[in-house]
Amino acid sequence: MTRVAAGLVLLLGLLVSGPAAADPSPRHGSPVLRHTSLGPVQGLDERRGSGTYSWLGIPYAAPPVDDLRWQATRTHRPWREVRRTQEYGPGCAQPGRMFSPSPDGPHYDLDVRDGLGQAVGEEDCLTLNVFRPATKQKDLPVIVFVHGGSNVVGYSADPMYDGRTLARRANAVVVTVNYRLGVFGWFDHPGLKTGDPLTDSGDFALLDQIESLRFVQRNATAFGGNPRNVSVMGESAGAVNVWALMVSPLTTGLMHRAIPLSGGxxxxxxxxxxxxxxxxxxxxxxxSGGSGEEADVLRSMPADELVRVTLRHRIDAIQQVVADGTVIPTDAYGAIAAGRYRDVPILAGNTFEEGKLFGTAIGAHRPTDYERFTMQYEFDPDAPAGLGVDDLISDAYLPVDGPGGWNEASEALTRSVFLGIIEQSMSTVVAAGNDRAFYYELGWNEEPAPFDQVYGSVHAIDLPFVFGNFGRSFYSFAFGRANESGRLDLSTKLIGSISAFIRTGDPGHARLGTRWEQWPKSMVLDATKRRAWTCAGTFGGQGGAAAADDAALACDG
Structure with missing residues (x-):
């Protein structure tokens, strides 16, 4: 494609990313009655609200319960009657943490804190959600989003991942996916072997994600999407999984772009x-009383009790895919170097202060998780009073900008956990010949005090900007009227880049005001309270508040 043709494609994508004429009703009845390879589904017609159609809680795989626990993912049995797909499916069984669902269902409210440290979610959970603009357009790009949560927690119904705004503004079909987690998702026990290489891999969660991509291939057209243009996006552990999907030999033809955010x-x-x-x-x-074969006990134990076992014994789950040699090569980096991977355009990203989410790991967060969740949930960003930095950060890390303070300690977390692995991942694919690898750094830290210092440009703060969702969520304490103009402008620019990337393989567009060069160059994305700004940068293994300040000076923000 010539540069002129690519520019026309990009311009068209940007023009159609705004509100479009609503689809009055297709020839064959309701616009949200769609026929999938598994059966008919009836979704939500929200033309007069969000300007979208959505289908929630579509089962894409057989429930992984009873004899199917710790088995390779199987396609769901077809159904004949119309299935109402108007409510999210339950989150998968998991230990309750900050990004887990409420104990009484897949929703976000103050009840989430009551599930902290408890078993939440359900084992029968393999569903996905589809969002698209309420138009008649066909062959739209498809974005499949894999949520984060250390591969231990999380759920597709998290309000940060609501796909309505992204679908409408990027003019795309957006799919969000549940997959098995923790002890159910990544479990390589010798007593559970069957002789089937897929089941024996232990990579059940990744096999779930692969099955969801197969569902997308079979059914993208039914929802107005293009099965030949599927971008797989994930954040944190979801990004780790996106990279794994790129090296898995089982994903041939299933993904055409990759958007791994904050993970390698x-x-x-x-x-x-x-x-x-x-x-x-x-x-x-x-x-269970100290008797019985391990495999028999594991198979027969109820899901919530198995989660409680891991909690009682403080057993930390593995958080990455198992290099089994079938689902994932034993040498994943060697596979890339040899060209055995999905050589697709990549749009990766990080926030400047990723590590500030993980203060509990080093004793930096003063409150318990229960107390911190309550403080954040009840905080009014339009009336920020009553909290100070010392209410949230331990004395050992104060002052935050002093030697050994919170900024310095969190920067070490950012470097050790995030930056090294993203540098290795991106550099390896570029060395293997990928010439469509792009990278951004998000520096937004305009939260009301004290959260501007406690969190700043923290891990996952880019997700509300990616999805255009600034309502009630884990980070809603950050979004008030004072910073509305700048953050909405920044979200528009970031969604514009995603819209461009999923169409052309290049995230650059005119509204950025700066040419987006390939790795190791980066695009710095930030905003004041009033306006967004961008500039060209270079990945240098930098992170933390100091790097954000340096970027602001370099960009004259």
Missing amino acids: LVTTPRETAQAYAAQVGAAAVED
Whole structure:
């Protein structure tokens, strides 16, 4: 494609990304009655609200319960009657954490804190959600989003991941997916082997995601999407999974763009995965009275009790895919170097202060998670009073900008957990010949005090900008009237880049005001309270508040 033709495609994408004429009703009845390969589904017609159609809680795979626990994902049995797909499916079984669903369902409210440290979610959970603009357009690009949560927690109904705004403004079909988590998603126990290489891989969560991509291939057309233009996007552990999908030999033809945010290619050796599984098995037998074969006890134990076993024994789940040799190569980086991966355009990203979400790991967060969740949930960003930095950060990390303070400590977390792995991942694909690798750094830190110092440009703060969702969520304390103009402008620019990327493989567009060059160059995205700004940067392994300040000076923001 010539540059002129690519520019015309990009311009068209930007022109149609705004509100479009509503689809009055297709020839064959309701615009939200669609026929999938599994059966008919009836969704939500929200033309007069969000300007979208949506289908929630579509089962894409057989429930992984009873004999199908720790089995390779199977396609759901077809249905004949119209299935109402107007409510989210339950989150998958998991230990309750900050980004988990409420104990009484897949919704976000103050009840989430009551599930902290408890077993929440359900084992029958393999559903996905589809959002699209309420228009008659066909062959729209498709975005499949894989949520984060350390591969241990999370759920597709998290309000940050609501796909309505992104679908309308990027003029795309957006799909969000539930997949097995923690002990159910990544479990390589010798006693559970069947002789089937897929089941014996232990990579059940990744097999779920692959099955969801197969559902998209079979059914994109039914929802007005283009099965030959599917971008897989994920954040945090979801980004780790996107990279894994790129190297899996099972994803041929299933993905055409990759958008991994705040995560890189990292795998778990089989020895580590099996040691974890053995620890869980021994704990399950102990809690069941000390008798019986591990495999039998594990298979028969209710899902919520198995989660409680891991909580009682403080067993940390593995957080990456298992390098089994079938689903994932034993040497994933070697596979890329040899050209055995999905060589597709990549749009990766990080926030400047990723590490500020993980203060609990080093004792930097003063309140308990229960107290911190309550403080954040009840905080009014339009009346920011009553909280100080010392209410949220321990004395050992104060002052935040002093030697050994919170800024310095969190920068070390940013570097050790995030930046090294993204540099290795991006540099490896570029060395292998990928010439369509792009990268952004988001520096937005305009939260009301004290959260501008406590969190700043923290891990996952880019997601509300990506999805255009600034309502009630984990980060809603950050979004008030004072910073509305700048953050909405920044969200428009970022969604514009996603819209361009999923169409052309290049995230650049005119509204950025700066040419977006390929890795190791980066695009710095930020905003004051009033306006967004961007500038060209270079990845240098930098992170933290100091790097954000340096970027602002360099860009004259």
